[in-house]
Amino acid sequence: MSFMCIPVFCDYIRIGEGYEKLVESIGGVAVDGDIVVISETPISILEGSVVDESRYDYGIMGFLIAEVWCKFFWGYVMALFNYNSRTISNLRKMPVEARVHKEFILRNFGLKHALMPSGDAGVDLSNVPGEFVSLLPRDPVKSAYLVKSMVFDRFGVDVDVLVIDTDPTYCFRGRLFTSIPLSVEGIVNDTGVFGYFLRFFSEYAGATPLASTLTEDAQSLIKYANLAEECQENNLSNFFETIYNMTDTFEADFNEVSDKMLEEVKHIPSVIIRSKYLY
Numbered sequence: 001m002s003f004m005c006i007p008v009f010c011d012y013i014r015i016g017e018g019y020e021k022l023v024e025s026i027g028g029v030a031v032d033g034d035i036v037v038i039s040e041t042p043i044s045i046l047e048g049s050v051v052d053e054s055r056y057d058y059g060i061m062g063f064l065i066a067e068v069w070c071k072f073f074w075g076y077v078m079a080l081f082n083y084n085s086r087t088i089s090n091l092r093k094m095p096v097e098a099r100v101h102k103e104f105i106l107r108n109f110g111l112k113h114a115l116m117p118s119g120d121a122g123v124d125l126s127n128v129p130g131e132f133v134s135l136l137p138r139d140p141v142k143s144a145y146l147v148k149s150m151v152f153d154r155f156g157v158d159v160d161v162l163v164i165d166t167d168p169t170y171c172f173r174g175r176l177f178t179s180i181p182l183s184v185e186g187i188v189n190d191t192g193v194f195g196y197f198l199r200f201f202s203e204y205a206g207a208t209p210l211a212s213t214l215t216e217d218a219q220s221l222i223k224y225a226n227l228a229e230e231c232q233e234n235n236l237s238n239f240f241e242t243i244y245n246m247t248d249t250f251e252a253d254f255n256e257v258s259d260k261m262l263e264e265v266k267h268i269p270s271v272i273i274r275s276k277y278l279y
Contacts (some may be wrong), residue, residue, distance in 0.1 A: 005231040027155035037228035042269035062103030112192030122180035140211035156157035170202035186218030228271035
């Protein structure tokens, strides 16, 4: 079966704003049978699942993880193994605020996530203002079914909903795994830095499905997630894959990015995947 992907543009969703703006943007485009793929960050932002890290202080472990483990081990030692050059560059120029971020991850998610060079515990630093970070959705299954219900109630359109995270899933000897704490059934999750090391011996599968109203297996959901991610990249000049992409776009330090700046650029919080036989 072949599919077409439709980007759903939406104004920037502010922290704790609720689902209305997202649902309106989906309902104006969707038809019965569509699969709506939604990135986890807008879900977390609209639900208020965010933390202002400027309210936290770092300790000796936060300092050592950021300045020794991440900058030196990941930033220099791993470069000897032809590690991704862009990631190496980003690690070497980590700001001092990374110490607080690592302390926050350590206290709330444990050492195995704090030792990650990036994507630690699925906490996202991009698409949020100032020193806010967005956590993974509290209950992505509930969120997926809520969006499905709201689209039907408001527009009379029956869609399925898939919530995804751009943090990757890999395949090792036929078994899918991801480092982040959440995923759909069929993907081993919460592997943290152990999974990050294992990825060097594994095959990249794609973005990680967190929850879905579909009954399809993990491999099928990953296929939809990859189609949606490709659609976002192809339709946005400001695809904020990392916080560094965001700060480069605005030519500002990450703690200087404001809601107003984020409102000035296009956003695609969701992508509609439609079977071509519907046409």
